[in-house]
Amino acid sequence: MNIYDLPSIPVGRSCTIDYVADSAMAGRLYDLGFTPGASVECLFAAPSGNPRAYLIRGTVIALRNSDAAAIKARY
Amino acid sequence: MDLSSPTNNVSSVLPDIKRRGDGLIVALAGNPNVGKSTVFNALTGMRQHTGNWPGKTVDWAFGTYSYNGHENILVDTPGAYSLFPTSAEEEVTRDFITEGGSDVIVIVCDASCLERNLNLVLQILSFTSDAVVCVNLIDEAAKKGIHVDIAELERLLGIPAVATSARSGAGLSELMEKIERAAASKSRDKESAGPCTRCAGCRGNAACKYGAGAETCTDTGLSGRKTSTSVIFREAEDICSKVVRHDDTAYDGIQLKLDRLLTQRSTGIPVMLVLLAVVFYITMVGANLPSEFLWSFFSRLGNVLDALLYAAGYPEILHSLLLSGVYRTVTWVVSFMLPPMAIFFPLFTLLEDLGYLPRAAFNLDNVFLKCGACGKQSLTMCMGFGCNAAGVVGCRIIESPRERLVAVITNSFVPCNGRFPTLVALITVFFAGTGAFSSALSAVMLTGFILLGVFATFFVSKLLSSTVLKGFASSTAMEMPPFRRPQVGRVIVRSVFDRTLFVLGRAAVTAAPAGLIIWLMANLSVGGESLLSFCAGILDPFARVFGLDGIILTAFILSLPANEILIPVMIMAYTSSGTLIEYESLSELYELFIANGWTALTALNVMFFSIMHWPCATTLLTIKKETGSFKWTLVSFIVPAICGLTLCFITASVYRAVF
Structure with a gap:
């Protein structure tokens, strides 16, 4: 199983978070529930493909691709 | 992400708050978008006061409601995802919660995403048990096929919990009653405060406010925050696996269709x-x-x-x-x-x-x-x-x-x-x-x-x-x-x-x-x-x-x-x-x-x-x-x-x- 940056995982594909790289936003991503082991799915994307909206622990959170790239996931 | 410098703003606003009533001071906390202000409005009605948090451009509100002949004061803190603040609003919430400005803290949660909300609940519970969990939007969750076992949640968290639907007013009288009960069994006393059980570092330091799961109480940097949040979410997953029942685990189909229509490239x-x-x-x-x-x-x-x-x-x-x-x-x-x-x-x-x-x-x-x-x-x-x-x-x-x-x-x-x-x-x-x-x-x-x-x-x-x-x-x-x-x-x-x-x-x-x-x-x-x-x-x-x-x-x-x-x-x-x-x-x-x-x-x-x-x-x-x-x-x-x-x-x- 390969590890991908979250923004490169296609819409509708459910995946599991492997780790979150250290970044200015890492702490906030953790607060929102993006922690290792959590399952996440991109539900829909903006017209330009950025940002994208993710289903995480029952809520839908929109993240810009540059921020979501800190999240590494596998599927 | 500075956790080490709480201010003394709470002590400067408390006298003004206390003037308004003779009962309990109840703080209302919760994630954004969980209907916290609906709960606030439903309880206080027109008896509200708004003001500006000293030294910060953060509006905040408090109001009163009568219970058993006393005027209890409800303080609405700004919505926060965690006690690690990333905005001025969240700092105000952290200060008010951690500096003991209230007798009881009501933590409002969205029943549809309890797991995420439990992060804040467990952070708060790591330093006080004078709290009530208010599982709001319970009717909306039921429509999505999500059911929460409140009695079991109470047992696992060790504090009173209540299911509400603040829009229709359901559960609010029970909420008021449980606030009184939490106040009656009040434990927050510096001496008698329970030891911090989640923090690996302080081993029972009663003054530890943020230590939930951190390596040490003083480790409030990114790595400490990551560790503590991971520990909390594992606990939250464990609790939710016992109290939340889903009829259907798929995300709501109509919502998704509408979302895609409103956001996709062509439309x-x-x-x-x-x-x-x-x-x-x-x-x-x-x-x-x-x-x-x-x-x-x-x-x-x-x-x-x-x-x-x-x-x-x-x-x-x-x-x-x-x-x-x-x-x-x-x-x-x-x-x-x-x-x-x-x-x-x-x-x-x-x-x-x-x-x-x-x-x-x-x-x-x-x-x-x-x-x-x-x-x-x-x-x-x-x-x-x-x-x-x-x-x-x-x-x-x-x-x-x-x-x-x-x-x-x-x-x-x-x-x-x-x-x-x-x-x-x-x-x-x-x-x-x-x-x-x-x-x-x-x-x-x-x-x-x-x-x-x-x-x-x-x-x-x-x-x-x-x-x-x-x-x-x-x-x-x-x-x-x-x-x-x-x-x-x-x-x-x-x-x-x-x-x-x-x-x-x-x-x-x-x-x-x-x-x-x-x-x-x-x-x-x-x-x-x-x-x-x-x-x-x-x-x-x-x-x-x-x-x-x-x-x-x-x-x-x-x-x-x-x-x-x-x-x-x-x-x-x-x-x-x-x-x-x-x-x-x-x-x-x-x-x-x-x-x-x-x-x-x-x-x-x-x-x-x-x-x-x-x-x-x-x-x-x-x-x-x-x-x-x-x-x-x-x-x-x-x-x-x-x-x-x-x-x-x-x-x-x-x-x-x-x-």
Whole structure:
């Protein structure tokens, strides 16, 4: 199983978070529930493909691709 | 992410809070979008006080409710995802919660996403057990097939829990009762406080506030925060696996279809434009008749009043001052502001209630990213439609100070409802006329003007981000709340009373003295010429360069206190120069403007300049207060003015070259 940056995982594909790289936003991503082991799915994307909206622990959170790239996931 | 420096602000606000009641002090905490303010409103009703957190631009509210003969005080803390703050709002929440400002903390959660909400719950429980968990939106969760076992949740957390649906009021009396129970078994006493069991480092240090799962209590850096949050979420998953039952684990299909329709490449932007145009169409069609009716009603009433004053023997100058000055200005504002606002605000609140606005912000985010700005700026722009001062205050939701300034400076490019009537009236009399088809045309034109303002916002944001406010867009995380069936009755009440009447009242209050001053300027003479036409005469050559005239520019300057009086000032200035006509309908307004040398270009440039000139006085004062800087207030004044003058100069030059 390969590890991908979250923004490169296609819409509708459910995946599991492997780790979150250290970044200015890492702490906030953790607060929102993006922690290792959590399952996440991109539900829909903006017209330009950025940002994208993710289903995480029952809520839908929109993240810009540059921020979501800190999240590494596998599927 | 500084956890080590709690302030003493709590002790400075406590005396003020305590004065309000003799019962418990209850803090209301919770993630954003969990219905926390609905719980607050349902419990306190009209008994609310709002204020400003000392030293910070954070509004906060407290209210009271009676229980068993005591007045309990409920303090509404700003929504927070965790006690590790990333914004001024979250700092206030952390300070109030951790510094023991309350007897009991009520932690409001959304039943549909309990797991995420338990992060905050468990963080709070790591240093106090004087808390009640309020699992709100329980009915909405039930509709999605999500059921929460409250008794088991109580057992696992060791504190009282209650299921509520604050919108319908269900569970609120039980909540009040459990608050009392939690207070009765109060344990928060520095000596008797339970040891911190989750923190690996302090091993029972009672003063440990943040240690939940951290390596040590003092490890509040990123790695400590990551460890502690991971530990908490594992615990949250464990609890949820025992208390939450899903009938169906798939995400709601209808929600998803709607979300994709509103955001995908082929339909996202077109749907947004159509929605905007439809809102304007309904506003224009609906507002035309009532506006005309009110205006002619007030004109006839004015004639009656005039006759009465005459009969009572008051001097001529007094009725002229009262009727042509004060009365006419105020009635213009009421006639042309009330109907569009009474239609536009409920429609807009409806979109807000449905949950559409976050989707619009989502669609536009990439443009803001490219402009080096924050995606939430679209939300502050939406607030600007109501009132730019409100939009400026709303910019607090933007966490980065640089991006907040960009949003503050550009907010006035969104025409507030004070400028709306000017646009509507000029479009109607000069370009579209009235009637169903013409209303469609007007709606399209109005949408075009709004888009021009939006485009100016992008352009200036980009310009600021690459010059004086240099920087790149910081990170943005936006929650997309589920679509909710709007409560139509409440929408109407809220938009009519909270917004329409409030804004109208404020406009009328400024219009009355402004009308008086303008009347004086139009009637006091300097060297055989009225003060108004004297000023206009000085400005005239300058104004002509921009396709305007001296009176128009003077009117823009005089309407600094309130944009809604722009057209009444122009009417007064034009009519005082001899051609006094009884304008009982908009078509006579057209005659008046044409008689004073207006062309289609003049009307167009007045509209352009109305969208881009300077913010009104209230907005400027608000900007000064929010930014604390005279310099940025000045920038907010000058930037739109330069944009407007440049645009008018271009159109005027093109017009002169062509005709």
